[in-house]
Structure formats: structure tokens, C-alpha cells
Amino acid sequence: MQTTLSDKARQLPRAEEAESILRSCVHCGFCNATCPTYQLLGDELDGPRGRIYLIKQVLEGNEVTEKTQLHLDRCLSCRNCETTCPSGVDYHNLLDIGRAVVDAAVPRPLGQRLLRESLRAVVPNAALFKSLTQLGNTFRPLLPGSLKIKLPSNITPAKARPAVRHARKVLMLEGCVQPGLSPNTNAATARVLDRLGISVTPIAQAGCCGAVDYHLNAQEAGLNRARRNIDAWWPSVEAGAEAIVQTASGCGAFVKDYGHLLSGDPTYASKAQRISALTKDLVEVLRDEPLENLGVASDLRLAFHCPCTLQHAQKLGGAVESVLSRLGFNLTAVPDAHLCCGSAGTYSITQPELSKRLRDNKMNALESGRPEVIATANIGCQTHLAGAGRTPVRHWIELIEEALH
Structure with missing residues (x-):
């Protein structure tokens, strides 16, 4: 036009x-x-x-x-x-x-400004978010319903991670909310990769990917988080880390955009391009490995919810389903699998009514094949769908790890 x-x-x-x-x-x-x-x-x-x-x-x-x-x-x-x-x-x-x-x-009303600033203060701070999650579950009976559905009632603690012992090494973004809401996801990832001869090198200095700030229109704050992550990862990148693995597709989509978003920054442009090129969703790593060596055995009937950030942003629709099928899982058909579940980062908090309608539609589609469990690849989608209180929702890597023999 x-x-x-x-x-x-x-x-x-x-x-x-x-x-x-x-x-x-x-x-x-x-x-x-x-x-x-x-x-x-x-x-x-x-x-x-x-x-x-x-x-x-x-x-x-x-x-x-x-x-x-x-x-x-x-x-x-x-x-x-x-x-x-x-x-x-x-x-x-x-x-x-x-x-x-x-x-x-257009200045926002006070209530909107307070909500957005609160989200920006809490969500990207992993330690604070985890503490508030634990506090919320302690006083769960006293919480309003809108908060209860955001807190998983049963949080699986993280199991021990294997030592860094292989020649092949990758980095992994730990994330903001995942350590509090699903702490075993990254640990399960480290154990599965270890079985494939790949060690995860922890980089404690890397924090929030920056998406929360950026999409709540604090764009420079989001880019500053990107710059800090680049600085934290860079020594390991120079030392030969083969990938920066993302277990939350929302984070992965944003980190893959670092190169574009920082293209005008003379200090970080080339580094950002390198970081984006190295960034891989977990499925991009696993699909190229000899998965048959894992010895997975499962007859679990599951439905896979492919997050928008995986299928539309990263163009990896069908990739996780292919890996799960290779490993013997029984996948049910999901109608309208292209449609959003309504989580969309902080959208479920800033637009709760629309988000709930989308969630309920998505749950109806996911449950149409009568799965025992719903698997997904993004902590936001996982928590949002689980908030319906219907079929259990898990990260797909945890289902694989539990089926290892």
C-alpha cells in the first residue's frame, strides 16, 4: 500500500x-x-x-x-x-x-500503568518471581481466583543436573518464570542432553531475555537486557559453545531477533547476529541427534500444543511432534492447531477476558482426542492452559526424560 x-x-x-x-x-x-x-x-x-x-x-x-x-x-x-x-x-x-x-x-490510565510496571518489576526477576510463587502457594487459600489459576498447585522440584563432562557443550537460558513455575524443565533438558553426549554449561549471569520489557513498551530496557545476555554468553561463545539452547519458545523467538533489533547498535550488532545464529530451540538440537540411543519407552497418549512462538515465529511447526513420534509417543490430532492459546506473554494478565476465551477454545481442541496429558514447549502456554484445571499440561522434554530407561 x-x-x-x-x-x-x-x-x-x-x-x-x-x-x-x-x-x-x-x-x-x-x-x-x-x-x-x-x-x-x-x-x-x-x-x-x-x-x-x-x-x-x-x-x-x-x-x-x-x-x-x-x-x-x-x-x-x-x-x-x-x-x-x-x-x-x-x-x-x-x-x-x-x-x-x-x-x-496516549498516556495510559493509572491502573494500567501500575499493572504494567508491576509486571516489569516482578516477571523478569527470576529470584523474586520464584519467592513470590512460593509465598503465593503457601497462602493459596487466601488468594483471589484470578491469581490461583496462575499458580501451579503441584510444582515438581528440579532433580540433580549432571556434571559438565562432554566435549560438546551448549549454553541454556534458564528463563524468568520457568525456574519458579516449572523448575524441573531445564534440569530434565540437561539430563536428556547428557545422555546424548552434550553438556549444558550454566551461565548464571544471563537473565531475562528482554521480551517482557520490550513487549510492554519499555523497548530500550528490553534491549539492555539483551545486551547483558550477550555479554554474559560471549566468553563461552568464543570458547566454542555450539548452541544457546532455549527451552521456552517465547524466549527463543526473542533471542533469535537480537540480531535484527540490535542491528543499529555499532557495539553489539555483530555480536547480536552471532548470538541469534547460535540460538536454537531445544527441538532443533534433539531432532538431529540419534534419539533411538535414548532408550525411550512410552505408550503415553498425548496432545501437543505448538506455541505460536514455535510455529509462527520460529517456523518450527511439526518439529516437536516429529521427535515425539520418533520416540514412540502416541499423539492425538489437534484441530485448529495454528490458533493461539491466549497466553502470549503477559497478555493473559493485561487482556484476561479475551485470553480466557482463547484458552477454553484451545483446551477443547486439545482434549478432542482424549489425551492423558497435554505437552507444550513454552512455560507461558503451559501455565495458562494448566490454569483451566482440566487435562494436565507438561513440557515435552519432561515427558521424554521420565520415559528414559
């Missing part, structure tokens, strides 16, 4: 990128067919095409309103539209640019 940015918009650091993305959209509307919020609400402005028009109007100098902000807030950033789009529109980057401009023009 044709667009003419305003003089003010042309001063933005990413003005040229925004204009290029806008011009790549041909207004076909195919994106609406797979947009979760458009399917729920039926409003053109709650679909990708409508949001692109809103951002276009903003960047062309038209009035910015709370209504504009609301429609952009309702987007899950699931990137389903990018998978569907025949023109290759880089929607998620345009959305990030547009949200920053809109938030700078």
Missing part, C-alpha cells in the same frame, strides 16, 4: 523499516482468516489488516486515540498472520514500532 510518513514519523529510528513494511502490505485480508482476535470479535480493527491501517494513519500524522491504543493492545503478537500472509509482511516489527508511537502519544 502507498503511504507518506509525516515529518515527525520520519525522525523515528525505525522510520524506513516501518515504511517498507507498510508498503509490502497489499490489503488482501488473508491475515484476518487466521487472526484469533478477529475470529472472536469480528471487528476489522481487531485484525492485522485493520491494525496495519491504524499504524499507517498514526505514522502519517493523523490523530492518535485511546481507541487506537486499545486495538493494538488486543493483538496477541502471535504472528499467525505472518504465516498466512502471501506478501511476507513483517507485521510484528511494524506492531512494535506502532505501539511505541501510540504509547508516547
